[in-house]
Amino acid sequence: MTGVSSATDARLHEVVTASRWLAATSLAERATILREIAVDLDERAAEIVAVAAEESLLPIDRLRGEQTRTVNQLRLYADVIEEGSWLDASITHAKPDASPPVQDHRRANVPLGPVIVFAASNFPLAFGIVGTDTASALAAGCAVVAKGHPGHPRLAVLLAGIVQASLARQRVPDAAFTLLDADEAVAVLGDARITAGSFTGSIGGGTALKRIAESREVPIPFYAEMGSVNPVIVTAAAWRNRRTEILSGLVDSMTVSNGQLCTSPGVLFVPDVALSPEELAGFTRDTSAGSLLTDSIADGFRAGVCGLSETAGVEAAGALVVVEGRSAQPVLWVTDASIVEASPDALEERFGPSSVVVRYDSQSQVLRVLAGMDGQLTASIFAEPEEEIGPLVQVLASKAGRVLLNAWPTGVAVSWSMHHGGPWPASSSAQFGSVGAEAIDRFTRAVTYQNFADDLLPLPLREDNPLRIPRRIDGVVTLVEEPVCRSTMPRSETSGFASEMGSPLSR
Amino acid sequence: MTGVSSATDARLHEVVTASRWLAATSLAERATILREIAVDLDERAAEIVAVAAEESLLPIDRLRGEQTRTVNQLRLYADVIEEGSWLDASITHAKPDASPPVQDHRRANVPLGPVIVFAASNFPLAFGIVGTDTASALAAGCAVVAKGHPGHPRLAVLLAGIVQASLARQRVPDAAFTLLDADEAVAVLGDARITAGSFTGSIGGGTALKRIAESREVPIPFYAEMGSVNPVIVTAAAWRNRRTEILSGLVDSMTVSNGQLCTSPGVLFVPDVALSPEELAGFTRDTSAGSLLTDSIADGFRAGVCGLSETAGVEAAGALVVVEGRSAQPVLWVTDASIVEASPDALEERFGPSSVVVRYDSQSQVLRVLAGMDGQLTASIFAEPEEEIGPLVQVLASKAGRVLLNAWPTGVAVSWSMHHGGPWPASSSAQFGSVGAEAIDRFTRAVTYQNFADDLLPLPLREDNPLRIPRRIDGVVTLVEEPVCRSTMPRSETSGFASEMGSPLSR
Incomplete structure (x- = not known):
């Protein structure tokens, strides 16, 4: 494994700090960061689409749609963060009289840490450096280092600049997002500070990167979305x-x-x-x-x-x-x-x-x-x-x-119910997907807190449910208490942006 | 990769069929299978504990406790199956007027397929061939092939016989559970019909098996719970x-x-x-x-x-x-x-x-x-x-x-909120755990059904919720409709068997 350059080494040091910073933001703060990036991308939409079209030769209309999908996808992840199910919070109260006795213990998900994203060729925006992988990793509370696709280098610089300006405006540490020097991406994947990777592209490319991730001294999950003929x-x-x-x-x-x-x-x-x-x-x-x-x-x-x-x-x-x-x-x-x-x-x-x-x-x-x-x-x-x-x-x-x-596969709704993944080689991990709400799960892991005083617990696990999120309590899924049942008041599926066959956003 | 013997090859053929059979059982049927195995293990408890004690030299009291833990763990998985959250069912209704339009699509988990389990040395029962890995894999709807630990060969044969008799009594295909010839376990891990593996043991052993699972022509997930000094x-x-x-x-x-x-x-x-x-x-x-x-x-x-x-x-x-x-x-x-x-x-x-x-x-x-x-x-x-x-x-x-x-780490409650796993090398996959409700997630993957007529959908996704499981509907977690809120009627955590420091079941 070749090491990284000294400049990248210094940057990765900042990335670790920024990732901790992100992990410590509240759900509302993190949702706001994503929504503001969406606003800032929206403002520069015309310029983004023009550069993407020049480099990818994709039609302007298709790219306009993809731009909309990209900002809506950021907004969906903002909603997903705030809704809180992704934390998978579960509380088991103490049972001192049980035999053997059970101590109070509570589980919730935490972010993995810095993530490397390898952007796709075929969706310069929606699966690009600020696409679904980056959005879902930031949503989980992980800083992102991204490698742009060689097919659209100017677009990568433009998008990274907009994200950087957005982070600066919001006083978020700029190392929450980094556009990598492409030559260093493989070395960065091998760096001990990186905790997960994701990729969209060919079977050969995805398999090679996955092997690097697995053969590190500390192996990390690598999510590659690869090939499919979609019978x-x-x-x-x-x-x-x-x-x-x-x-x-x-x-x-x-x-x-x-x-x-x-x-x-x-x-x-x-x-x-x-x-x-x-x-x-x-x-x-x-x-x-x-x-x-x-x-x-x-x-x-x-x-x-x-x-x-x-x-x-x-x-x-x-x-x-x-x-x-x-x-x-x-x-x-x-x-x-x-x-x-x-x-x-x-x-x-x-x-x-x-x-x-x-x-x-x-x-x-x-x-x-x-x-x-x-x-x-x-x-x-x-x-x-x-x-x-x-x-x-x-x-x-x-x-x-x-x-x-009786439907064609092109067009992938960005929603709470989509699964975009599949058995090998469609995905490297059939258990995860890269589109919609499920994608955030790729960048978290669980921690159980046992015998903690309430005020020392992370917010998702405190007894009074300050975040007002769905939780499992002593084995039972429990919604936020409201005067009437939540189950009788369905909320509309927010940002359920979708694309179907024939639309410019089809995938 | 060495191939398997012709006898094992024939058995794996049956294992695939049995795994499909299990996957097609209803939640209630599968829960019953686990509960009946628990009954049958309970009936032979004295004999099981005696053989385990002879081979492991663990004290009888500790093994009696472990026997109880083992059957209670089967019962917890039976409850987990029926509760249904593990299916992660999510429904997004069609939005024909959206731009672009969204077709009805619904996601639920399905079993991966046959799983190989490598039993542990230190818990001959609870992490043995009918331990947490086997119970959670069967719960997910996966047939199990298990390699006993060389430290307790007679126990493995005894336990396998009890499980086989239980399956026969219940008219479950006997290939739903197979005790492997230990010499063939590595070849079986490499066999294309196996879809996942799990292991409890040393870092060296777990790492070696994980590499085999990853370097197959079709890589599979391998969950190794390995070493820890528990500071x-x-x-x-x-x-x-x-x-x-x-x-x-x-x-x-x-x-x-x-x-x-x-x-x-x-x-x-x-x-x-x-x-x-x-x-x-x-x-x-x-x-x-x-x-x-x-x-x-x-x-x-x-x-x-x-x-x-x-x-x-x-x-x-x-x-x-x-x-x-x-x-x-x-x-x-x-x-x-x-x-x-x-x-x-x-x-x-x-x-x-x-x-x-x-x-x-x-x-x-x-x-x-x-x-x-x-x-x-x-x-x-x-x-x-x-x-x-x-x-x-x-x-x-x-x-x-x-x-x-202010608590000692030995003693792992088998519950809905436990997380038994951790960053490498404690676990090979920090995102999964091997104790309690979470363990079932290791053996499932998601499938989204798009534009399906209701009667063609799997039961967890049908509109009228025949399984009465918690589901996400258009982005909102929705409990089974009852006259009053479920959130006001907590059900006690079933089979929340636990062990604490000093108890015979401590781990």
Whole structure:
């Protein structure tokens, strides 16, 4: 493990102090910090979007939406902090007469400490250096050191400057957020002061960083959100009734952001061994070439297309258009379930606008192919109400973090109920997700306080519940006492910003 | 990775099927399975305790208590399953008019799949093959394959037979629980069908197994509960007022189970640079040699004592008694904070009845030593109410999973609020714990169901809440509707079995 430079060493010293400072803020203070960063990002939205567009070549409208998602995501985490369930507070009162006696003990979550964030290429804002990883780590009370993606270096400097100015205006220690020198990121991941890491990107990159995190003298959790082909399965009746609508929907979904979404549908299973490439070609005929995010993504996409075109039994639908530079033409492929059973590589992720249509002849065949697939972020079913899809749902839930019915996977709501993660290699830790309320859990751990006087306890655990948060008391979930039951007064889900297929924020 | 034998291969095939079967049981059914195993273990208690005593040399009374703890722990998990919070159910209703629109989506936890459990040496029952790991994995809906500890092979066979008979009586697939051939355990950990592992034991053993779990083609979570010296800090006023009581308490706590507890207090910091070995020797004078669990633990203990006796600046309190075979005489050591700052090895875990008393001259000195220590399961403070201990609590909470005030760490309540884990190397994953309600979370992951018809959803997520579990609805924690608030009717904490210092179940 190479050490860090002396400048970075000095900075990490400040980061540790800033992280302690953040951990000691009240829930309300920390929520305010996030909301104010959102305000400051909002004010510079036009400039942010313009720079992001220049570097990523993503359309302005899509980036405007992503900017909105990014600030709303900060606001959701502010709400999550204040709501307090993330603290998982639990109180067990003393039972001196029990045999053996039980002392009073109370558990609550605390922040892990400084977190390193590796920003994504495909969401320069929402999964960038001030994206969901940074927002959820700050929400947990952890200082963040962030590595920008090489695809948008000017954007990283702009965003970091806005965050720094926001922290200064709010009198928050500036080391609560640091934009790292990219060359030092790996050394920083190995530094003993860093307590967790997160990443969005390729399987190769995520796996390599995870190994570094695990082989440190003190291993740390590393959350990598990696690859997925997001299979979509069409049943017999749905194919009979909605064939055209489904194929159009596939092309719409796979071309959102030119296919550069980790939830892009890369495989569609159809119950039709006679489906022809010519028919499929009709659905991509009117699409046009779109831009890819970086030269290396463009090279990778061309290599993937080239590899598929040379795979026996896999046919391109229509003429293959090879585009130069950072452009890519959407392409559909057609093959048979028997082929992909023999050559599972055909179902690997090709990041960009490419999707493989797999013809199957029986439900047992498609179940067999699915059972052999890697873990996925999402899996979708198109089916009619009268069909028995229980076994299909079950196998898909065993493979994916999100299962959709008659819906396309692109578009991830940033909410309290979203799970964005999945079994390996979709995520490095299937037990955690990176979008919405759940993401904060990646950066906390529990501490139990035993036999403490009330005034020495942290606020979430004091008897009178000064933070007014939901807690478990002697085994029972207990809401804040109010004149009437909280359960009869649902609060609207705050900042439940969401994006669906076809929207500029689809993912 | 060596493969498994053909017999084990065939068994793992059945284990996968049994795990699916378990995952499909209702909460009530699964709770019943655990409660019935508890009944069947209870019926054979005398025989279990006798065999455990023969093999472990632990006292009968201690093992009787541990037997009770073990069955109560199964019953607590049965309650936890039925209470349903572990499912973390969350519902976000559709918002078709939002921009962009939000589809209905609902998240709940599902079991990971087959789990391998490596049983501990020091709790033949409570952390054995039917201990907390097995109980919490079964509770989550995961089949278990367990490796018994070599220190008590006959006990493992006896316990496995009782569990098998219980499963047969209940018509549960027998592969829901398997006692592994110890020689095959490592190969099984590497097998693709295993989805998680857990372990209680040494840092070396836990680290080696964790590396195997992480370097699989599909890495899996591995939860190792490893070493800890459980520092205890005495403040100036507590030392003035309670010196004798505290030193007696130390000897009582460090000799519970002859020091073979992962929460045994291995280091006591006292604010008294003049404390003499002679005074300390008075507190161990009346203790007698006790048995150790295995030959290798006895060898390790003697090597540890030998190493400490040769460490410059560390003095034994009283004459060192070297005992043969599996016997060990409790021993206290005395040294100075300045010595352990220079030779931190003096503070490493010596599994057995040994504790180091460290004299310090200022709070800043003890804070410095503590800041340099490894992660711990517990840390304790003895202080008087008038003292300012905030900074001390803060540094201890940053190092340990449980912080105690005026209490000894041995004794871990099996409850809803316990956290038994801590930063590396106390646990391999500081985010999880192995005792009480929290332990079940190690064996689940989330799945979000999007745009599903109600009758196709899993029961925890159906609109009418048929399981009557606490859920989050549109961002708000919502309890089961009842005529009056649940928050005004606390239910007593079921099966909150606990053990405290001095009880036979101390840990």
